[in-house]
Amino acid sequence: MKFKTLIIHLFVLLIFFFSYTAFAGDTLKVMTYNLEGMKPGSNPETRLENIIIKLKEINPDIIGLQEINEAVNGNGEDNQAKRIADSLSAFFGITYHYYISMTHLSWNNQFREFVGIITKYPVENQGFFPLVPGVFPRKVVWNLIDTPIGKINFFNTHLSYNSESVRVQQVQQIISFVIGKEINNPAAGSILTGDFNATPIAPSVQQLTTTGTDTFYVDTFAEANPGNLGYTFPSNSPNERIDFIFYKNTGSLSIADSKVVMKQPYSGNNFCSDHFGVLTRFTLNPVGIDDTDEGYLPQEIQLYQNYPNPFNPTTNIKFQISEPGFTELKIFDLLGKEVRTIVNENMPPGSYNVNWDGKDNTNRQLSSGVYLYRLKSGNLVQTKKLILLR
Numbered sequence: 084m085k086f087k088t089l090i091i092h093l094f095v096l097l098i099f100f101f102s103y104t105a106f107a108g109d110t111l112k113v114m115t116y117n118l119e120g121m122k123p124g125s126n127p128e129t130r131l132e133n134i135i136i137k138l139k140e141i142n143p144d145i146i147g148l149q150e151i152n153e154a155v156n157g158n159g160e161d162n163q164a165k166r167i168a169d170s171l172s173a174f175f176g177i178t179y180h181y182y183i184s185m186t187h188l189s190w191n192n193q194f195r196e197f198v199g200i201i202t203k204y205p206v207e208n209q210g211f212f213p214l215v216p217g218v219f220p221r222k223v224v225w226n227l228i229d230t231p232i233g234k235i236n237f238f239n240t241h242l243s244y245n246s247e248s249v250r251v252q253q254v255q256q257i258i259s260f261v262i263g264k265e266i267n268n269p270a271a272g273s274i275l276t277g278d279f280n281a282t283p284i285a286p287s288v289q290q291l292t293t294t295g296t297d298t299f300y301v302d303t304f305a306e307a308n309p310g311n312l313g314y315t316f317p318s319n320s321p322n323e324r325i326d327f328i329f330y331k332n333t334g335s336l337s338i339a340d341s342k343v344v345m346k347q348p349y350s351g352n353n354f355c356s357d358h359f360g361v362l363t364r365f366t367l368n369p370v371g372i373d374d375t376d377e378g379y380l381p382q383e384i385q386l387y388q389n390y391p392n393p394f395n396p397t398t399n400i401k402f403q404i405s406e407p408g409f410t411e412l413k414i415f416d417l418l419g420k421e422v423r424t425i426v427n428e429n430m431p432p433g434s435y436n437v438n439w440d441g442k443d444n445t446n447r448q449l450s451s452g453v454y455l456y457r458l459k460s461g462n463l464v465q466t467k468k469l470i471l472l473r
Contacts, residue, residue, distance in 0.1 A: 084250040084387075085168060086302050086470050090347075091169075093127065093328055094122070094177075094254065094304075097254075098255075098330060099106070099176075104203065106392075106394060108230070109231075109366060110232070110365060110366050111145070111231070111232050111235070111361075111364070111366075112141075112142070112145075112326060112362060112365075113142045113143065113144065113145050113146075113147075113274055113276065113362070113364075113365065114141065114142045114143035114145070114146045114147070114150075114276075114344065114360055114362045114363075115146070115147045115148075115276035115278070115326050115328050115360060115361050115365050116134075116146060116147070116148055116149070116326075116345060116356070116358065116360035116361075117133075117149040117150050117278045117356055117357070117358035118130075118134065118148060118149065118150045118151060118152070118163055118356055119356040119357045119358065119468040120150040120151070120163070120190065120194060120196060121152040121163070121190065121194050121408055122153075122190055123191075123358075124170040125187060125194070126268055126353065127152075129346065129349075129353075130165065130251075130266065130349075130353075130354075130355050130404040131167075132289050132358065133349035133355050134165055134167070134356070135166070135170045135171075135356045136349075136357060137218065137344075137345055137349075138167065138171065139170075139171065139174050139175075139363060139449040141265050141344055141345075142143070142175075143202070143362060143374045144202065144203055144204065144230065144332060145198075145201070145202045145203075145230075145235075145237055145246060145274075146167075146200065146201040147198075147200055147237070147238075147276030147277060147328075148163075148200070148239070148241030149166075149240075149241040149277060149278040150189075150199065150240070150278075150376075151163045151183055151188065151196065151197040151199050151456075152190075152196055153165075153187065153194060153195050153197075154193065154194055154195075155192065155193060155194060155195055157457050160287050160307055162183070162197075162225075164183050164197065164199045164201060165176050165181060166183045167179075167181070167201060168201050168354075171203075172458065175203070177203055177270065178199070178203075179201055179202065179203050179258070180202050180203075180204075180205070180325075180439075181199060181201045181202075181207050182199055182200050182206065182224060182226055183197040183198070183199035183200075183212040183224070184197060184199065184222050186220050186221055186222050186225050186241070187195050187219040187220050188405045189219075189469050192278055193283045195345045196219075198221075198222055198224050198239055198240060198241050198277075199227050199239070199339065200224055200239050201226060202226060202228050202237070203231045204225065204228050204229055204230070204231075205210070205229045206226045206228055206229075207227045207229055207234070208226070208227040208230070208268060209224075209225060209226045209227070210264075211223065211224045211225065211227050212225075212260040212448065214240070214252075214257070215241075215245070215249060215252045215253055215256065216243075216249075217243025217245055217249040217250075218243065218244070218245055219243075220242070220306055221241060221242060221243060221253060222240065222241075223239070223240040223256070223257050223260055223277075224238070224239050224240070225238050225260070225264055225459050226236065227268045227270065227427050229329040229397065232271060232336075232365065232366065233271030233272070233335075233367060234268070234269070234270040234271060235263050235270055235271060235272055235273070235274060235405070236261070236265055236268055236270045236272070236274070237273075237274050237276075238257065238260075238264075238274065238275045238276070238277075239275070239276045239277055240257060240275070240276075240277040240278075241277055241278045241280075242252070242253065242254070242277065242278070242279045242280050242281065242287065243280060244280040247281065247285060247286060247287060247386075247418070248304035249398070250279065250280065250281055250285070250286075250287035250432050251286050251287045251336050253287070253297070253394055254287045254288075254290055254291060254404075255290070256372065257275070258290075258291070258299075258408075259381060261275065261331070263274055263469075264280070265331075266339055266453055267466065268396060271274065271335045271336065271367060272330055272331060272333060272335045272336040272365075272415055272435070273330065273331035273333075273409075274329070274330045274331075274336075274403050275291075275300065275327075275328075275330070276327065276330065276361075277326070277327060277343040278326050278358065279325055279326070279327055279373060281325060281472065282323050282324060282325060283302060283305060283324060283411050288302075288310055288327070290420065291329060292329075299329055299331065299332065299419060300329040300331060300332065300333045301329060301331075301338075302327060302329060303327075303329065303330060303341045303361075303363040304324070304327070304342075304361055304363065305321055305372055306330065306338055306341070306344075307338050307340050307341035307342075308341060308342075308383065312324060312368050313342075313343050313359055313361075315343060315359040315360070315361065316357065316358050316359070317345070317358075318351060318354040318355075318356060318357050318358060318468075319354065319357075319360055319447070321359065324359075326359070326360065326361050327361065328341065328363045330351060330363075330365070330451065332464065332466075333412070333464075333465065333466040335367065335465075336365045336366070336367060336440060337365065337366045337367070338363060338364070338366075339364040339365065339366050340363070340364050341361065341362065341363040341364070342361070342362055343359050343360070343361055344359065344360045344361065344362045345358075345360040345446075346359040346466040347361050356415075382458045383405055383463065384402070384403065384404050384405060384458060384463045384464075385402060385427060385465070385466055386399040386400075386402045386405040386457075386458040386465040386466070387400070387467075388401060388465055388467055388469075389456065389467070389469045390428075392469050392470055393468070393469075393470035393471065393472040393473060394441070394469070394472070395439050395441065395471065395472050395473060396440060396441055397439065397440050397441065397468060398438070398441075399434065399438055400412065400425070400437050400439060400440055400456060401434065402434075402435055402437075402439070402458050403434045404432050404433070404435075404458075405432050406432055406460070406461060407429070407431045407432055408429060408430070408460055408461050408462075409428070409430075409460070410426055410427075410428065410430045410458070410459070410460045411427050411457070411458070411459045411460075412424075412425045412426035412427075412437065412456065412457070412458050412459075413422070413425065413427075413457050413459075414454050414455070414456050414457075415454065415455070415456075416452070416454060417452070417453060417454070417455065420446075422441065422443045422444065422449060422454070423439065423444055423449075424444060425437050425439055425445050425456075439456075441471050441473075448473075449471060450471075450473065451471055451472050451473045452469075452470070452471060453468055453469070453470055454468070454471060455467070455468055455469075456468075456469055
């Protein structure tokens with residue numbers, strides 16, 4: 084009987100392992116979470132132990148962390164990101180990488196505070212950018228991560244808590260920083276997480292989500308949960324959503340689902356942090372186009388890389404659409420300003436080739452630089468970059 088029970092348990096574990104492996108290879112689970120650091124009087128050690136327990140249950144692939152603390156008088160071994168990564172590594176039997184960058188001293192200068200990233204997938208490059216400070220210095224950190232759905236430019240930040248005008252400046256800096264990293268590090272997509280200390284209708288968040296083009300950022304929770312307020316702060320009486328996972332809407336990634344996590348107290352009315360977390364699951368958009376069959380009608384829109392690239396004076400842009408309808412092909416500068424409309428009409432499904440001469444809508448020659456070209460047909464959008472050299 085004991086042998087039979089053992090076999091059944093092994094069989095169940097094998098089913099779970101292979102099911103999880105197949106599932107994990109098709110999706111990417113991203114989480115953002117403010118740890119509340121080692122705030123005195125908040126039982127920080129107990130909170131961290133319970134945070135780790137819950138993270139083992141949630142099993143995110145990449146985590147953007149804010150308010151990571153370590154003692155000023157210590158050697159860094161108590162760093163919360165290190166302890167989380169080490170514990171997850173031991174539990175799952177794989178290496179979790181962590182990257183942190185210090186922002187300031189916190190809680191009466193007793194602790195160093197960091198923003199950081201933890202990932203179970205290999206990191207190919209990393210860095211940070213200092214943002215205009217508010218009361219405290221702030222940063223955005225970056226990892227180029229090689230995931231099962233492709234390379235991801237992953238960014239994490241913690242914005243100023245007391246000034247919306249400062250947050251607006253910080254977001255502007257983040258947008259520029261992201262663009263710079265994307266140019267030098269091509270990837271399947273860009274994801275931005277963080278505690279923005281601002282609600283979805285605040286100007287700092289709005290400049291991410293309502294830029295006038297579809298090449299900027301999507302609030303993943305709002306996209307996946309229309310009408311759901313999804314409050315994340317404060318945990319004992321949540322009344323606003325200030326924690327976000329955004330992704331750059333370039334047509335490469337899709338949102339499978341998104342939800343608020345870490346919202347149950349670990350005992351009584353004691354929460355792991357004064358914030359809840361957000362977890363979004365991404366999938367890779369299938370292309371499904373065979374370019375060798377001229378009679379094939381694509382199942383999705385497809386925008387191809389321009390050729391030649393870099394170019395001067397002209398370049399060819401090829402695209403395909405699967406359904407008849409109104410189609411746009413436009414050129415934007417890196418600030419999101421439209422500089423040229425190439426296609427703007429109803430079109431039947433099929434393959435198309437168009438040329439761009441490097442001029443704007445007034446027939447003025449544009450200067451050398453990196454530009455974005457965006458194809459939009461119906462509700463489908465794809466965007467790529469091109470380089471004009473004079």
